[in-house]
Amino acid sequence: MPPSIKEVSGSPDEVSTTPSSSSSSSxxxxxxxxxxxxxxxxxxNQPHDLWIIYNNQVLDITKWLSHHPGGEQTLLRFxxxxxxxxxRAFHDSWVIETKLPPFVVGTVKDAPEVSExxxxxxxxxxxxxxxxxxxxxxxxxxxxxxWVFCIFAAVLGLVFRTASVPAHMVAAVLLxxxxxxxxxxxxxxxxxxxxxxxxxxIDVPKLxxxxxxxxGISVAWWKATHNVHHATPNSVDSDPDIAHLPxxxxxxxxxxxxxxxxxxxxxxxxxxARNVFVPYQHLWYYPIMAVARFxxxxxxxxxxxxxxxxxxxxxxLDLMAFLGFFCWLAALVSCIPSWPERVAxxxxxxxxxxxxxxxITLSHFSRDIxxxxxxxxxxxxxxxxxxxxSSLDVDCPTYLDWFHGGLQFQxxxxxxxxxxxxxxxxxxxxxxxxxxxxxLPYTAKSFVDCNIEIYETLQNTARKAxxxxxxxxxxxxxxx
Numbered sequence: 001m002p003p004s005i006k007e008v009s010g011s012p013d014e015v016s017t018t019p020s021s022s023s024s025s026s027x028x029x030x031x032x033x034x035x036x037x038x039x040x041x042x043x044x045n046q047p048h049d050l051w052i053i054y055n056n057q058v059l060d061i062t063k064w065l066s067h068h069p070g071g072e073q074t075l076l077r078f079x080x081x082x083x084x085x086x087x088r089a090f091h092d093s094w095v096i097e098t099k100l101p102p103f104v105v106g107t108v109k110d111a112p113e114v115s116e117x118x119x120x121x122x123x124x125x126x127x128x129x130x131x132x133x134x135x136x137x138x139x140x141x142x143x144x145x146x147w148v149f150c151i152f153a154a155v156l157g158l159v160f161r162t163a164s165v166p167a168h169m170v171a172a173v174l175l176x177x178x179x180x181x182x183x184x185x186x187x188x189x190x191x192x193x194x195x196x197x198x199x200x201x202i203d204v205p206k207l208x209x210x211x212x213x214x215x216g217i218s219v220a221w222w223k224a225t226h227n228v229h230h231a232t233p234n235s236v237d238s239d240p241d242i243a244h245l246p247x248x249x250x251x252x253x254x255x256x257x258x259x260x261x262x263x264x265x266x267x268x269x270x271x272x273a274r275n276v277f278v279p280y281q282h283l284w285y286y287p288i289m290a291v292a293r294f295x296x297x298x299x300x301x302x303x304x305x306x307x308x309x310x311x312x313x314x315x316x317l318d319l320m321a322f323l324g325f326f327c328w329l330a331a332l333v334s335c336i337p338s339w340p341e342r343v344a345x346x347x348x349x350x351x352x353x354x355x356x357x358x359x360i361t362l363s364h365f366s367r368d369i370x371x372x373x374x375x376x377x378x379x380x381x382x383x384x385x386x387x388x389x390s391s392l393d394v395d396c397p398t399y400l401d402w403f404h405g406g407l408q409f410q411x412x413x414x415x416x417x418x419x420x421x422x423x424x425x426x427x428x429x430x431x432x433x434x435x436x437x438x439x440l441p442y443t444a445k446s447f448v449d450c451n452i453e454i455y456e457t458l459q460n461t462a463r464k465a466x467x468x469x470x471x472x473x474x475x476x477x478x479x480x
Contacts, residue, residue, distance in 0.1 A: 033057075035109040045079030047072070053082040054096075056111045059103040070227040073262055077232050085118065085383035086231055088125065089417055092134070092192075117438045121384040124434060125416055133427060136420035138196045144185055147402075151178040152214075159335055168336055172345040176352025179215055179293075183356055184405030184421075186211035190223055191417045205315045213321040216293075216329070218300035220318045228262050230417060234364055234390035235371045237261055241364060246273035247288060248281050250457065251369040252464045279466045282459035289358050290351040362450045363392055363410040366457035367443075387414040388435055392453070393444035398425065404447075411435075411442055 036058055044051035050062045052075065065072050070090070078086060087096060128134060151174050158171035188194040189207055208219030225240045232238035240262040242250050249255065249269070257268045269278075277284060304319045336342045368389040394408035406413065406421040412431045413419070419427060435442035445453065 033104070034106040036106050037109050038111070041108065042080040045076075045081075047076065050075065050079045051105070052078050052080070053108055053111075054084050054087055054100060056108045057104050058106040058108060059100060060105045061103055064103065071224050073224075073228045073238075074231045077228070077235075077238055077261070085122070088122070089383065089415070090227075090230070092418075093129065115382065117440075118382050118384060120434055120438070121415065124430060127430075128416055128419060128423075128427065133420060133423040134193065134418045135195050136193070136422050140420070140422045141185065141188075141194050144181075148178060148181045148185060151181065156332075159332060163337070165341055168341055168345055169348060172348040173352050175349040176355070179349075179353040180356045181402075181405065182211065182215050183217070184407075186215060186219055186222070187226075188406065188421055190219065190226065193418050193420050195420075205317055209315070209317040209321040212300075212318055213324045213328075216300075216322070216325040217296045218304055218318055218322050220314050221300045221303035224303065225262070230414065232370075233387055233414060234367055234369050236369050237371050241360070242369070243267055245278075246270055247277045247284070248365075248458065249273065249278045249461055249465065250365050252461060252468070253369065255465065255468050274465065274468070279462050281462050281465075282455050285455065285458055286358075289354040289361070291347075291354070292357040293350045293353050358451070359394075359404065359407050362394075362454045363407060364390055366450075366453045367392055384415055385440060387411070388440045388442055390414070391443075392450060393428075393442075394447050394450055395444040396447060401425065 041051055041053060041058055044060075047065060048062065050060070050065055052059050052061060061068075061075060065075055068075055074086075087100075091099075155171045155175045155178060158167045158174070162168070185194070186208070189211070208223070211219050229239050229241040234242060236242070236251060236253050237258050238261045240260075243260050243263060245254060245267040246269075254267070255269045257266050257270075259265070260267050300322060304314060304322060307314075333342050333346055336345055368386075370386060370390070388411055391411040391414050393410050393412075394404055396404060396408050401408070406424055409424040409428050412424060412428055415431060416427075432442055432444075434440075
């Protein structure tokens with residue numbers, strides 16, 4: 001039988017290969033596991049030969065790669081590397097204890113000592129689990145969903161029962177707000193943080209299709225990108241949430257036309273990027289956020305129609321829900337009497353929904369970028385440090401928590417993504433204290449100041465783009 005996935009202490013040669021809950025009374029000695037060095041494990045980093053490390057045990061996940069619900073990219077990114085804290089962040093303890101043992105093929109011979117910082121963050125995560133913070137009250141999301149559909153009911157009432165232009169414009173604002181708020185519910189469900197118990201079964205395809213139907217953004221596409229974003233936040237060559245060329249470049253290293261591992265193509269810093277968008281991106285930012293939802297429609301459609309790209313989650317149900325969204329939206333808009341009103345209603349609702357794009361991008365755009373050529377530490381160091389460094393929190397009063405939907409606690413959410421939204425505010429001081437203890441740059445600013453920071457970040461990169469020349473870059477890369 002495979003070994004139990006437990007915290008490994010002492011020498012790898014002392015690791016027991018007996019399951020922790022074996023019902024067998026046999027005392028027959030088990031064959032000892034092979035021990036591998038870090039450098040040996042690092043060579044197993046390809047799709048046809050993929051190993052990762054969990055708690056100093058080596059897992060061969062090659063055959064599991066194409067079946068991983070979170071897609072292939074989240075596993076490939078850590079091929080040949082230690083993924084202990086990544087696995088802990090995204091999976092319940094019972095999943096790790098019951099699902100990982102069949103993949104164990106050995107132990108780590110020269111595992112480094114776990115730092116005090118990592119031990120403290122792991123202990124805090126265990127405390128959250130012991131306190132039940134990875135689950136929510138059964139009534140918490142009943143209230144959230146009721147609130148969201150009250151907004152939608154108000155939209156319908158204003159469209160169908162009034163004839164005034166101002167009332168229809170208010171309906172457009174409320175529709176944009178409905179999309180924003182419903183996206184927060186879908187976000188929580190996608191992170192499995194909307195459950196009342198660790199073993200609650202959430203039918204993700206069906207729930208995702210429901211969110212897609214009302215929100216218009218494919219949940220399957222969102223999960224594919226969001227899983228990779230959480231696994232590789234602000235990685236210049238992996239994180240899809242900062243890969244926006246030719247429109248935005250959050251760091252000058254993107255001027256190098258880097259290969260993006262998520263999109264599996266070069267993101268070119270081409271003529272359009274150099275001359276139209278990036279040099280003026282701080283001015284483009286809010287206008288583009290107002291229409292960014294249309295790009296999400298396009299990305300969703302491309303994702304649902306493509307195949308065999310290493311991203312899981314596509315279903316016929318999600319595609320039908322995606323098409324259903326446009327059917328009900330078209331029917332709703334058609335009930336508005338005049339074309340000028342229809343056009344105004346349509347674009348105003350999408351502009352208001354664009355607030356969500358602002359909230360998402362300001363959480364990371366201005367933070368540290370990883371995997372650049374001159375990084376001293378491979379991928380920003382440990383899981384917790386890089387998530388703290390790549391996140392920006394919004395300091396807001398309690399009465400505005402509904403508006404931010406939990407995204408204001410971005411640092412906490414990235415380090416412990418399964419924490420239920422109702423527990424975020426009371427647990428935030430704990431991670432603030434831990435960051436202070438270890439001198440990590442935890443940052444929280446007002447919503448206005450966060451917007452100023454992202455504007456200045458884009459402006460600084462824009463100025464560098466204005467001075468950048470492909471001839472200069474080629475001369476810097478020339479080898480004599």
